[in-house]
Amino acid sequence: MDMEKEKTLAFTLDPKSGVPYYKQIILQIEMAISDGRLVSGDQLPTVRGLAVDLRINPNTVARAYNELEIRGVVNTQQGTGTFISDKTISMTEVERERILAGLAREFIAKAQSYGFSKDDVLSFLVEEDPVKRNNQEVSDGDKKSTVFTH
Amino acid sequence: MDMEKEKTLAFTLDPKSGVPYYKQIILQIEMAISDGRLVSGDQLPTVRGLAVDLRINPNTVARAYNELEIRGVVNTQQGTGTFISDKTISMTEVERERILAGLAREFIAKAQSYGFSKDDVLSFLVEEDPVKRNNQEVSDGDKKSTVFTH
DNA sequence: TTGTATGTACTAATACTCTCATACATTGGG
DNA sequence: CCCAATGTATGAGAGTATTAGTACATACAA
DSSP: OTHHHHHTOOOOOOTTSSSOHHHHHHHHHHHHHHTTSSOTTOBOOOHHHHHHHHTSOHHHHHHHHHHHHHHTSEEEETTTEEEEOOHHHHOOHHHHHHHHHHHHHHHHHHHHHTTOOHHHHHHHHHHHOGGGSOOOSOOSSOOOOOSOOO | OOOOOSOOOOOOOOGGGOSOHHHHHHHHHHHHHHTTSSOTTOBOOOHHHHHHHHTSOHHHHHHHHHHHHHHTSEEEETTTEEEEOSSOOSSOHHHHHHHHHHHHHHHHHHHHHTTOOHHHHHHHHHHHOSOOOOTTSOSSTTOOOOSSOO
């Protein structure tokens, strides 16, 4: 049964978090890709479907999908749907490095705005390996949660 | 032997950067602390003084100082001034680590959504090392000196 | 072709961020 | 006690970000 697989994507929104809805959606998709719940070719929920689920406007979901499309994370076809794209073909090595450099800069800057030094960040990353940690979202009711690794 | 320059702290603002003034001030103070131009007990410029220098409103400077105070980087006494804290008092090391872990997890997930592996990210960061800094060692020596002149 | 599912465009309402103007409160020295 | 220096409180204004309402466009299968 691939019932498990369906359960792994449970979007939730926290209105009190201060994080915009569309960004929460983006983050949850990134997490799902990061831990393998979403892989290339998978279809995302439709903008209307997810909008109804989350009780928000379809355009808000569309905005999240749009931003991901600009990044090349998903590709979208009007009338068909939005799908996780295959990143291995789309970018050259130079391009990839440029993007990674941008992400790194962005992250360092954000960490600094929280008062961390670059050294703080670097030494933390090499020591702690952050991805193994579990997440804090969801957990709103049923706890299937099969996918997150420890 | 060269006398060190006395101009320890020269705040500047870049209006075109898109970074809010109060954040630019925070960044510059953090940098000054991180490279030793500011140490525990040093007094920061007064909100009015710096505001005049930078041609902005005193409240904008105050906002920067406030945020630093919340983080425990400085402490403030009405009527007296704002000073670099003796130690970081407000947040525990555990708390700081928890926050950094969250930021890191988000960053890694985002990078992975672009198709980068965790190792891609780590090795990039270690190699590119935004700052190869080993010069924290007291280039200031006996330099407690006039951080600000009254 | 037609219908229904999909995403999209445009616009307006709302909420938030940043900065400033003005007035107020506290401290410490004379 | 005053006074001048310090930070603080409140609210207004402009600009931007976020979300929603409504109507439109495209794809695909019957």
